[in-house]
Amino acid sequence: MGALIAEDLLFPADAGTRAIARDLHAAVRDLPIVSPHGHTDPRWYALDEPFPDPAGLLIVPDHYIFRMLFSQGVRLEDLGVPTLDGSPVETDGRAIWRRFAERYFLFRGTPTRLWFDYTLQNLFGLHEPLSAATADAHYDAIAAMLATDAFRPRALFKRFNIEVIATTEGALDDLKWHEAIRQSGWDGRVVTAYRPDAVIDPDFEGFDANLDTLGEITGCDTGQWAGYLDAHRKRRAYFRSFGATSSDHGHPTAETANLANGEAATLFDRIRRGAGDPGDHRLFRAQMLTEMARMSLDDGLVLQVHPGSWRNHSPAVMQRFGRDKGFDIPTRTDYVAALKPLLDAVGVEPSLSVIVFTLDETSYARELAPLAGVYPALKLGPAWWFHDSPEGMRRFREMTTETAGFYNTVGFNDDTRAFPSIPARHDVARRVDCAFLAGLVAQHRLREDEAHELAHELAYTLAKKAYRL
Amino acid sequence: MGALIAEDLLFPADAGTRAIARDLHAAVRDLPIVSPHGHTDPRWYALDEPFPDPAGLLIVPDHYIFRMLFSQGVRLEDLGVPTLDGSPVETDGRAIWRRFAERYFLFRGTPTRLWFDYTLQNLFGLHEPLSAATADAHYDAIAAMLATDAFRPRALFKRFNIEVIATTEGALDDLKWHEAIRQSGWDGRVVTAYRPDAVIDPDFEGFDANLDTLGEITGCDTGQWAGYLDAHRKRRAYFRSFGATSSDHGHPTAETANLANGEAATLFDRIRRGAGDPGDHRLFRAQMLTEMARMSLDDGLVLQVHPGSWRNHSPAVMQRFGRDKGFDIPTRTDYVAALKPLLDAVGVEPSLSVIVFTLDETSYARELAPLAGVYPALKLGPAWWFHDSPEGMRRFREMTTETAGFYNTVGFNDDTRAFPSIPARHDVARRVDCAFLAGLVAQHRLREDEAHELAHELAYTLAKKAYRL
Amino acid sequence: MGALIAEDLLFPADAGTRAIARDLHAAVRDLPIVSPHGHTDPRWYALDEPFPDPAGLLIVPDHYIFRMLFSQGVRLEDLGVPTLDGSPVETDGRAIWRRFAERYFLFRGTPTRLWFDYTLQNLFGLHEPLSAATADAHYDAIAAMLATDAFRPRALFKRFNIEVIATTEGALDDLKWHEAIRQSGWDGRVVTAYRPDAVIDPDFEGFDANLDTLGEITGCDTGQWAGYLDAHRKRRAYFRSFGATSSDHGHPTAETANLANGEAATLFDRIRRGAGDPGDHRLFRAQMLTEMARMSLDDGLVLQVHPGSWRNHSPAVMQRFGRDKGFDIPTRTDYVAALKPLLDAVGVEPSLSVIVFTLDETSYARELAPLAGVYPALKLGPAWWFHDSPEGMRRFREMTTETAGFYNTVGFNDDTRAFPSIPARHDVARRVDCAFLAGLVAQHRLREDEAHELAHELAYTLAKKAYRL
Structure with missing residues (x-):
């Protein structure tokens, strides 16, 4: 008692397995934190206010x-x-x-x-x-x-032993806080990530005005398909100049499309004129994932797909308090048919990295592990959101490892705005992974030296490699 | 050996964890049985025949x-x-x-x-x-x-240490056995529950005649929507006078609707005239769940939704032996879209209690725990029917607790007609819950004093609170 | 260390449970291998070349x-x-x-x-x-x-202690290697299995020509429905003469149909004329499962259904390398509605044996165990393909046993072309089953003598019984 967090938190109860888990964890607990996907506010690091x-x-x-x-x-x-x-x-x-x-x-x-x-x-x-x-x-x-x-942000950043952290900014963001961090001369590594939902999803509030703004910022003609794509290219380059190594896409489904260029242009025109129906909107989002993947082939940004959340499920709460109030609910999500157009287009390119997340755990063993276990471009994002938890992370490993292996996964994402919780989240993930590996060793499915290598990969190396950080 | 049931039945194999489970179970094994949902025959308690x-x-x-x-x-x-x-x-x-x-x-x-x-x-x-x-x-x-x-019913009731048991009666039932129990002066607490499927589901055998009967019993005009709703109100009041604290609804899906009153009345007219098509029947069932929820806001009955069973799957067996012959098969069940109309209408009312059950375990972590973990009106019913089993109950806790917590669940339902098995069923549930809690303690995810509090809540208090018993 | 495979491979970490698992495994590890479903090449056994x-x-x-x-x-x-x-x-x-x-x-x-x-x-x-x-x-x-x-095939066959192995041949195969095995006088027991996808699936390459060939081989008029069915009957008899005890069907879904004979004949005509649309093709495959089941009632072949794989997902790989290159991806698969026509027709026949496999683990507890736990004709095939793994086999037992029991399952299939891996695959399955049984014993859910009986059934007897070998 006394201590809120026990030394053996989350380790298996069996004494022999626990001892293995402890050893593994001891070797990775103090590794630097690599946080390749999250939502902390860059202003904190820029201003360093209390x-x-x-x-x-x-x-x-x-x-x-x-x-x-x-x-x-x-x-x-x-x-x-x-x-x-x-x-x-x-x-x-x-x-x-x-x-x-x-x-x-x-x-x-x-x-x-x-x-x-x-x-x-x-x-x-x-x-x-x-x-x-x-x-x-x-x-x-x-x-x-x-x-x-x-307890100011920069002091905590150092204390937390963060080697690099990614924030997420919208396509229209001027990245001024990132600029300010750079100007300040502070040596903490904070990079951005390209989140263009507001200029990709026709159902987003202010989509049309957003595209006008995108045109102004980039000097591209966002009234036309070719200019619109160019505008994305320019913004991606701008984000890359602030360290971005990834883009991030929060679509309602995993649907992708691969239209001929003429068809895509016609679709864009219809939507830009405000004449698109819900099917057009869906198709446009789908098409844009494939376009983003193609741009990734050129500029090297890792493409992250986060589908399957029914946002703002309660209209009463949405109306009174707005978005992100705990009313985003997971839904059944299909990947095998949905990702096919994108995979047909670019799925066998080993130089591409598409990281897929899911809120529908039934897809782990049935769809995502079989897909990631064969397509060179596809990797599995870690257990996400509601599943970023001891049982959720355990199920992730149990249901993906046998088919996709460990090396088609990408380490841990904390995915959080809650800066003070970052060390806790990474430690929980490391403990759960060490417990899982210890279980494999105890059952003689893995040698202990391999488990040590893997613990290090899962806690540190894979995230750096997968996100090119 | 010798004994059919070991002292340590269902406790974890690891000695340390087992000792914790034993302690937890010892403190709850003799708690009275609260059985808020089941199907024993009230005639047994009324007549007390062998x-x-x-x-x-x-x-x-x-x-x-x-x-x-x-x-x-x-x-x-x-x-x-x-x-x-x-x-x-x-x-x-x-x-x-x-x-x-x-x-x-x-x-x-x-x-x-x-x-x-x-x-x-x-x-x-x-x-x-x-x-x-x-x-x-x-x-x-x-x-x-x-x-x-x-070995007569009342003696067993006492021997089983049943504090209260709910039976389930159809809306047209005269509750004469409940009346007889009351008249007898026996002090066993047996309450009814309101199960109106036969007057809510247009596909139920004899639906139209059932509505006529409902009109006769209540003196309401069940030829019209307003009178039909009044008839429900009267029957609910009658059931409440025999202790009912809940209604129970066995729909094929979880679909709900929230039509404007005029639309609902028109739909009712069409169905009452026999002119409804299958879509109308589905919509009517969906609408009635929301109506029942609204009545619950007024009269305080807890609303139970039990969806997702394909009843009487084999026509050959149905024809020869009738309903309830083991041929009810679970089907995939959606909740996020299906419950939305009801939740939009009444989901943020903290005074309402809607308890949802499922036969589709994939909805636990993906849909039901996220919904129950935010909507004040929603609670999760325990692992049900085919899942009322050690593995089923373990999966329920593993897949719901991290998102919904323990306190958005409602304790155990035995849900049985098999009176002699009631103590066994409650003991199995208590053992599985104690084993689960012991696992959390052994992994330092919970303190032992908290586990003791929870074991008591899960075995006894939550059922009383959730069902207002 | 040193040894690649530990004595205690896959056994539970807890010492007491491990000891039980060891005992159980020791009693079954040397049982002969019964391999009722697989894809080794009969030519190997016929020619016995290196x-x-x-x-x-x-x-x-x-x-x-x-x-x-x-x-x-x-x-x-x-x-x-x-x-x-x-x-x-x-x-x-x-x-x-x-x-x-x-x-x-x-x-x-x-x-x-x-x-x-x-x-x-x-x-x-x-x-x-x-x-x-x-x-x-x-x-x-x-x-x-x-x-x-x-290290020649026959020597390995003996060394592997294979009591009987089934290969799989297409309906048009002349079974010449099986004939050669028979002629050789070798005493290894190698039987075939009837796999008629190429003459049942209108989407199969060369379907129409295949039906012509089927007519030539059998002397039946495969231009007509009745003759086509007769041709199947003749081929099944021919396969049975080479020891076949089962047929095997790799459909994209589990859909079945039970058309009136006239409708089926009309459908066949349309397809045979090349006038069938995709819906016709689907319906024909569905109908043929029921036809095969009816023939099984007559000739005793066990019917195996292997649905739910999206074959050759990558067109680029398919085009360059062809089928079976690791790009078969599982999809969500429904059974409750899909199997109903077949089950309505023959599901309560205790003399029929339909073995269903799945790549969609969500169907285990929700659909397949409830169906197999009541229909006499239905049995559950073991964890299959991507799920033929320690975690996959564990989940299979955990999610099917409580509802279907052990005796509605059929033992282990290695399902492999990889001859040298057969002993490994059977040993892994035996170890996982013994570990599962040991867990039940340790939790007092099963007596040790029962676990010994079951270990023997799961490793040996059930496969022989279910496949009538």
């Missing part, structure tokens, strides 16, 4: 936390989640913190609990479980630390 | 048993399953019992085996495995016990 | 191996995979072997690694891990052994 109060840093922006509290009857207003129309919400950080602390038991068995305890202990040096009884003391202790220089 | 012979009690009515024997070539006639046309079947209980006993090995690895052995040992005090060799002796011993007062 | 060099035997024909190497950027040409147009590929066996050996680490965690190590150790007596460093020595050692009489 983080806000404990609730503002750890609760209000964390959809894992407020969705669970909401499911148990707590109003989002009472957690300080801002409304779109500006109607008032709780502003007292301590009150928000107390509401969370009183209900911390709700998170038993969830990864949020592990990440939060890890952060309390390893970042803030707190060793008492969070509860109504400890809420205030913990709040005060954390608030005091956040006010010190040692 | 149960029939061993085969008539334990084999003939148990579809888990006769479906397995049928799959291995035993005719249903030879197991005493009655035919619809009255053509003769086996009536000799001992002969039926022997057929079962000779083939008891077929049940190795199934939950039926565990429930049956538990019942042999703990209810009947028998310690020899059932087989051809022991068939007669076991039959005689059980038959003798069933003839005694200690 | 196998080619190590690469030609172990790498070039193994799609598990070359698909993984291809996924990591190795060209199929460099692995000696022949092109359709005869353009040159690597012919130096040693060069191919070296390319594989250098990348052997890619197979960590895959079943290929286990089978290969097992073969190195137990067939060739090699104890050093394969790598760039050991490539040449291993190559030389294996090449030398392959040149000796002890």
